[in-house]
Amino acid sequence: MKVPFLDINKQHDSIRHKLDEAVAKVINSGWFIGGEYVERFENEFASYLDAQHCVTCGNGTDALELILEAYEIGAGDEVIIPSFTWVSDAEAVVRAGAKPVFADVAIDTFNLSVENIRPLITNQTKAVIAVHLFGLPADLAPLKSLCDTHDIKLIEDCAQAHGAVYQNQKVGTIGDAALFSFYPTKNLGALGDGGAVVAYSSDLADRIRLIKDHGQPVRDQHLLAGRNSRLDSLQAAVLSLKLKHLDAWNVERARLAAVYLKELENTSIKLPLMQQGRVWHLFTVLSAQRDELKDHLAKADIQTAVHYPTPLHKMNTFKHELSLPNAEIISSQILSLPLYPGLTETQQAHVINTIKRFL
Numbered sequence: 001m002k003v004p005f006l007d008i009n010k011q012h013d014s015i016r017h018k019l020d021e022a023v024a025k026v027i028n029s030g031w032f033i034g035g036e037y038v039e040r041f042e043n044e045f046a047s048y049l050d051a052q053h054c055v056t057c058g059n060g061t062d063a064l065e066l067i068l069e070a071y072e073i074g075a076g077d078e079v080i081i082p083s084f085t086w087v088s089d090a091e092a093v094v095r096a097g098a099k100p101v102f103a104d105v106a107i108d109t110f111n112l113s114v115e116n117i118r119p120l121i122t123n124q125t126k127a128v129i130a131v132h133l134f135g136l137p138a139d140l141a142p143l144k145s146l147c148d149t150h151d152i153k154l155i156e157d158c159a160q161a162h163g164a165v166y167q168n169q170k171v172g173t174i175g176d177a178a179l180f181s182f183y184p185t186k187n188l189g190a191l192g193d194g195g196a197v198v199a200y201s202s203d204l205a206d207r208i209r210l211i212k213d214h215g216q217p218v219r220d221q222h223l224l225a226g227r228n229s230r231l232d233s234l235q236a237a238v239l240s241l242k243l244k245h246l247d248a249w250n251v252e253r254a255r256l257a258a259v260y261l262k263e264l265e266n267t268s269i270k271l272p273l274m275q276q277g278r279v280w281h282l283f284t285v286l287s288a289q290r291d292e293l294k295d296h297l298a299k300a301d302i303q304t305a306v307h308y309p310t311p312l313h314k315m316n317t318f319k320h321e322l323s324l325p326n327a328e329i330i331s332s333q334i335l336s337l338p339l340y341p342g343l344t345e346t347q348q349a350h351v352i353n354t355i356k357r358f359l
């Protein structure tokens with residue numbers, strides 16, 4: 001039996017008629033940039049999160065670049081980021097002209113902790129980017145008080161955590177600013193690229209609106225050298241529709257994760273942390289025989305993936321003479337199993353049985 005790592009058509013089939021309708025409406029409106037669909041999605045997403053401001057943009061990486069630029073973080077500044085995450089976090093910091101400072105992550109959560117960050121803070125530190133990796137919220141309360149003490153911005157990377165809750169608040173509303181990605185495979189994904197900044201301060205939100213639209217408060221007035229980064233109307237209409245299904249899809253992901261957790265407990269592979277309020281973007285296990293396990297699953301027609309094989313501080317692009325043991329161990333042992341709305345019970349049983357045979 002074939003088990004793809006992800007079958008996005010399953011999600012789309014379940015709302016296909018409404019998707020076609022939403023796309024047709026935008027085409028008929030003849031308005032593809034900005035306008036009512038974009039405004040509506042920004043309001044809906046802010047209200048879903050219970051956030052003050054949502055400003056959409058071209059993708060999640062842009063969202064982070066926009067936040068850093070709006071905070072005027074650049075040359076001479078340092079930004080602390082986890083070494084085990086998607087590359088965007090390092091890229092955006094480098095593009096801003098600042099220096100990424102790589103922190104190790106906790107071995108059980110894969111996220112930043114205060115203990116890992118505190119020794120890295122200097123007079124140049126301007127921000128910490130806390131990533132809610134794979135949908136597990138970082139422990140934000142102690143991070144926030146550490147950042148506040150040192151007058152450092154706490155930026156949440158929520159690209160993998162749409163709908164996750166930390167202490168009764170949706171992630172994205174706890175730090176000073178947050179970024180979301182709507183890349184098609186995320187928990188809330190467009191039919192193309194998309195992203196958003198969620199901000200607490202209206203000054204920050206206004207400044208980001210200005211930067212992402214050529215510095216124009218009104219047409220043909222350019223107050224600063226801005227750029228172009230926007231969510232188009234088609235994607236906004238699709239996201240408004242999909243947002244209505246996000247919670248149900250997250251519940252389905254959680255149900256599948258619970259099956260993996262139950263069926264694979266007490267084996268030699270290390271399972272991801274269950275935590276109230278988390279969402280499941282990826283279901284990742286740690287195995288000392290990761291590559292053999294991956295091959296074994298592939299031979300049974302089961303597709304898996306490695307997120308991420310190289311910690312950022314070991315990439316040539318960002319190379320540092322650093323040793324961050326947890327990030328290095330996790331990268332060498334981690335494997336993502338198929339987990340998506342529409343994965344069938346028989347497909348999942350095939351994955352579980354094949355893993356058990358290997359062990």
Ligand SMILES: *Cc1c(COP(=O)(O)O)cnc(C)c1O
Nearest residue numbers: 059060061086088159181182183
């Ligand atoms: C996907 C992702 C991003 C970037 O989003 P894009 O829309 O692809 O630019 C940033 N951070 C993390 C953790 C991600 O998973």
